[in-house]
Amino acid sequence: MKQHYFWKTACIIRETTQSVTVIFDTQGDVFSFKAGQFVNLTLSINGESVTRSYSLSSAPEHDAHPAITVKAVQAGIMSNYILTHAEEIQEWEIDGPHGFFHVTTETENCKWVVLIGGGSGITPLYSILKQLLLTSSTNILLVDSNKNEGDVIFANALAYMQQVFSDRLKIVQVFTGSAETPTARWSEIIQGRLSRIRLKKIIRQNLGDEYLNAQYFVCGPDGLLQLATEVISGLEIPQHQFYQEYFQPKAEEITVSLPQEMQEVLIHHREQSNLLEVEPGKTILETALQDHVRVPYSCKNGTCGICVAKLLDGDVYMRQNYVLPNDRVNEGYILLCQSHPLNNNVTVETTGFV
Template identity: 45%
Template sequence: MNKLFIWRTASVTRETKDTVTIHFDTGSQPFDYKPGQFVNLTILIDSKPVTRSYSLCTAPGIDPRPAITVKKIEGGLMSSYLVDNAAQVAHWQVEGPYGAFTAPSETKHLVLLAAGSGITPVFSIAKQVLHSQPETNITFLYSNRTTDDIIFREQLNRWKEEFGARFNMVHALSQQADETCLCADETIAGRLNRLVIKKLLKKYVAGELDHSQFFICGPSGLIQLHQEALAALEVPENNIFSERYLPEETAPPVELPTQMFEVMLHYYEQSNLLEVQPGFNILNAALTDRIAVPNSCNNGTCGKCAARLTAGNVVMKQNYVLGKEELEAGMVLLCQSYPLNDEVTVEIG
């Protein structure tokens, strides 16, 4: 059950020049989560509340405190603030945990494919599996620009030393590699491509591709690249799990409606007729009418405002949480959904 918490800052660890890990003091409140899940954090920046979603990098039962890892993104309001000022944040409003990108209960071989700050949830998953599933082997392919950009570098080195053949660590560095400070099975220089990925997977997951689970986290381009390589290797789709970590910068802009449409919203046995003005999404219209629709992130990442579209057509501006099956079942995110006609009907719950 998702709850609202007020946490304090316990400590801040510098991971790289533009990345920090923030450890939280949860007080006396219990916090139950699964490796790979995320929380929505709200803090005040210039006296205004700002909310963002961040994955937990810790594993329950192993780490004493929950923590997140934040990498500064150019133009990112909250990430830039936290990397420079996290220790000064007195209170955090925390909502969650959320997400189904979680550690498998059991698998023969776990393959983790990540880039940059996309390591955060898969690092949590790897930690849990290494310590609680001794029969599971892990292959971790992690992409960065340079050695200095590798988040959790020292911990990854220690895992390789501690778990040996159970933990295959492969770094892919597109600009510069200093192998003297890496404890890894292999370091790839240059950008990844499908051929390189296929060769690596054949090498480290030979004979186990059909019995392995693949977790991919990073920008949309990286996810697509890995998915194409896995498809070429005929890996079953239901063995592949992905989570986008950054919006696709080259994604074509969505054409939004330029006129007002009416939307029927069914929520808690009540029916509400909304007038959705041009430039406003369905969530905007509901909140304007003082309908307490569940919501949090407002950027398509947490899934709290998910609803079922039962009639009409909408366009979603972006979606980083609903999977293929959910979309096919008619699920939409109200914070990203814009009606395209007057026949739109959505149901919550």
């Protein structure tokens, strides 16, 4: 199935002062995806090819064209470039869709689905929300955390949906700043930081005993992910009912003792083979890039999955993995940006997203 596309712009929507939606003209390409998935976008910025992952904010059954929504981030080369130059970009190189953070048949059959997001974490949740409102009769609780109401992406659309689907959609807005007085168009408004107790109470109050059977989708910064994970684990929700999408997780500590000597790694990439000399503490990706082996990568923190490869021989230590499901890991797939060779006979082959 085709996964690589070159699209034009159909429309640009300025959502807030810090976020923009790009609606793509797919040039007749058929593009199938599931609500909640992401694409990898490559642009040439100041003469350099840059690739980043963005969640689709459109929903398959709701929107005629695929779209991404991008928010400015500190030191975010691509996001900040899109925010300032969106109207001038002539062509969007897209690879995807990717990701396991998406609606399934079980989601559509749930009595309740809980969506918890912060900042631009609303993007895949907005896609999921639109899809579920159209294709299911599930009840939805959305908890959306932002600094102020002016920062809420899709604010008018969300408020409209809440009005139209008031019998099955509850939106709780959390405002951590104090610059604005919020409007009274949300089911509930919380001013100040969301605490564990508060989140637990919101879930229990809205879902009653159904909280145990609900599916939970959480997307946002690390702090929110951690808080939501603690609450959901504390409620003893089975793991398979809980989906998380990370933006920038904290680097996890290395928990094994890595070899103190340089290790050789044979890497097969695009019909070429290179022998890398990986220094202690370095990842295979770092060494490959240093040696000008142009393997694909984006996040370098184990969340996008672009640097996936198959381990053909030897052993590696994978520091963190937020994207490959366990069955793929058991089949020998690894993330090069997180992998340190543990011995001298490691052989890997890049595979593209699995």
